[in-house]
Amino acid sequence: MATTTAIDFRTLTLDAPLPLDSGRALAGVEMAYETYGELAADKSNAVLVCHALTGDQFVAGTNPVTGKPGWWERMVGPGKPIDTDRFHVICANVIGSCLGSTGPASAGPDGQPYAMEFPVITIRDMVRAQMAMLDALGIGRLHAVVGGSMGGMQALSCAANFPERTDRVLAIATTARHSAQNIAFHEMGRQAIMADPNWQGGNYYAGETPAKGLAVARMAAHITYLSEEGLTEKFGRRLQDRDAKSFGFDADFQVESYLRYQGLSFTDRFDANSYLYITRAMDYFDLAEEHGGLLADAFRGAKDTRFCLVSFDTDWLYTTADMREVVHALNAVAAPVSFVELSAPYGHDSFLLDVPALDRVVKGFLV
């Protein structure tokens, strides 16, 4: 079933159409995935790692597309906190994305890219697709599902909707519900993409891409991933390659230059329509709403699942208060839950960066 595409993505095709929250179904879904470490004979050591908004399946080792280390290389690998000498780590590109799994840039039934004909998807749809992928891989029950940010949403969604599929849930720097502020930042990014003349109602695949709009979207989002303290420490008001202000609109400040670079380099690797669809899925995410309005009801089936939740004191995107709501709901159903707010200077991005206390928590929780 596993096939290899031209760019060497390892993929499998789901046998049945994937039912979606919108009421539609998606046929012929391809899932691009990677695995690290051996699967035990009794299949008891599988760990599903879920990636964030712009992430991919290359969690460890070297990313063959970029040539850079995998996005969580510091956490996943031999002898690392998610130890691939012990665990069979699986990471799949989410549906709606553009790094091998079916998304708006993939060919639709008519052979043309779906573009805006792609159905609007949800976090739960992403999880459904991954569960179907696990079925195809013959893995019934996971040792753990792990994720940060949007990956954490998937981990919580997995606990709520497929509690029988995992023994443990480790959700980092995430939330059970996108707030008005979260939605507002995403909407700004989407409007930037759609305001780019190259967007063309999403039908840009044959011509120029809306790279300028996508870059602005990324710049805005990137600010939300950092703390004010972190930005001040990294850039302050320092000027970029000059001794004085230019009295123009060049990137005078280092922080401007940095954001422009972040925006631009992002457009090389990410599809603008995927950005629209995935941010939409995150905005629609509200675990309580999915389960009749009470968050505790979302976790009724998961009272025997072990949870570990981690927030960071400088993360203003998904805050400790957001996480405490999840803790509260899990206490209400008496699920075994651990929670810790770690101190780190990097804002939301802390979950990806050098925070030794996080390494210890992850390692200890997965034992």
Added chain:
Amino acid sequence: MSALRPDLAKIAYMVPASSRVLDVGCGEGDLMEVLQLQKQCDARGMEIDAEQVAKAVSRGLSVVQGDANRDLADYPNGAFDVAVLSQTLQTAQRPDWLLEQLLRVGREAFVSFPNFAYWRMRLSLLRNGRMPISRHLPGSWYETANIHHLTIADFREFLSQRGVNISGSWFFADGREIGGRNANWRAEHAVFQLSR
């Protein structure tokens, strides 16, 4: 497994096997680990210090970082068979509120605290006229976390005023259990088993 502090060892001995236990102020989870391994309890912890929570989680324990002065209110009534508060009562902002919460979330509670009326404390205060510093109460008056010192006599009076039943009490000095006679001056710290 390291040896437990004498008050924790007594609590570990007294907690019924297979019960659901909440350890408030659990530190790195020494008591929880013993309860899970030796008495098959379902033990949960609450601890304010992030580093200690991280260590407890890395031991495979379920610990929520939180401030007992506030977050205990988040637990449902009777969620636990036993609630434990060891050497923490004297650090609470409102010990009376904390004790009410403890007896609300747990059907019974074990509470241990250092006895400020211990004879060495009395002697130190009498002799030096300064706030005593001891093994169980280290730290100077301005930096100590112990903001509500109490004695065994104070605690008994408090419990009787509030109609809390004492099902058991144990007393310790110099790391050993001692009898209950004249405990208010002989005991360095005390453990009480309480219920409503």
